[in-house]
Structures are given as structure tokens and as C-alpha cells.
Amino acid sequence: MRMTIPxxxxxxxxxADPEAPRYGLDLMKLTGLPSGTLYPVLHRLQAAGWLAAEWEEVDPVAAGRPARRYYRLTPEGVRAARAALAELRALAPDSPKPRGIAPTGAPAW
Structure with a gap:
């Protein structure tokens, strides 16, 4: 997996919460990435086996919105993501370290 900033x-x-299912708009808010950047990243992570995706079972008329596609890291994805981010931090020892999730819910990158 090519490690880019997105x-x-x-x-x-x-x-930040590997057990929590996340949908696109949620991830856009957390990362600050536009949909045109986010969805290709999600597709690549899913193709690599790091991410599982499933459609929510909801009646769009009753919910008043379209069904959401939820994403969650696979167990392999959790291990690989932690290792990849640790390696990225090790390669840039003089750069500021991520501080986790900022109060607004956006990653502190």
C-alpha cells in the first residue's frame, strides 16, 4: 500500500475507533478530505484487504435518506495500518507527531 497523506x-x-463502522460523510468530516479523494482511498484499502464495506439495511423512504455504505478495518487492516503509520512516523522523526483525534473529531494531522 502506497502511503500518502490522504x-x-x-x-x-x-x-481512532477500529470497531466503529464509518460511512463516507463521517470520514470526510474526520479527515477533511473531499469525496473525490476519500473514495479512491477507500477503494484501494478495500482492494488491499485492509477494509471491509457493507451497505446498511435501511428503507431509504422511511429513513429519509439513502442507505449508507459502512467501512471498517479488517483485523489485518488494523495490524497493517498501525505498522504503516508507525513506519511513517519513524521516517519523519523531526516532524510533529499526530496527537490523535482533535476535539472537533478531525485527526490531528
Whole structure:
């Protein structure tokens, strides 16, 4: 997996609570990434086996919105994401370290 800043932001957001299913708009808010950047990253993570995705079972008419596609790191994805972000931090020892999730819910990258 090629580690880019958008990939690192998505992984950090997903790792903040690996058990929590996240949908696109939620991830856009957490990462600050536009949909045109976010969805290709999600697709690559899913193709690599790091991410599982499933559609919510909801009646769009009753819910008043379309069904959401929820994303969650796989167990392999959790291990790989933690290792990749640790390696990224090790490569840039003089740069500021991520501080986790900021009070607004956005990763502190």
C-alpha cells in the first residue's frame, strides 16, 4: 500500500475507533478530505484487504435518506495500518507527531 497523506489520514481516522463502522460523510468530516479523494482511498484499502464495506439495511423512504455504505478495518487492516503509520512516523522523526483525534473529531494531522 502506497502511503500518502490522504491514506494516512483515513487510516488514522479509522484507527481512532477500529470497531466503529464509518460511512463516507463521517470520514470526510474526520479527515477533511473531499469525496473525490476519500473514495479512491477507500477503494484501494478495500482492494488491499485492509477494509471491509457493507451497505446498511435501511428503507431509504422511511429513513429519509439513502442507505449508507459502512467501512471498517479488517483485523489485518488494523495490524497493517498501525505498522504503516508507525513506519511513517519513524521516517519523519523531526516532524510533529499526530496527537490523535482533535476535539472537533478531525485527526490531528
Amino acid at each position: 491514506v494516512a489520514k483515513v487510516l488514522a481516522a479509522l484507527l
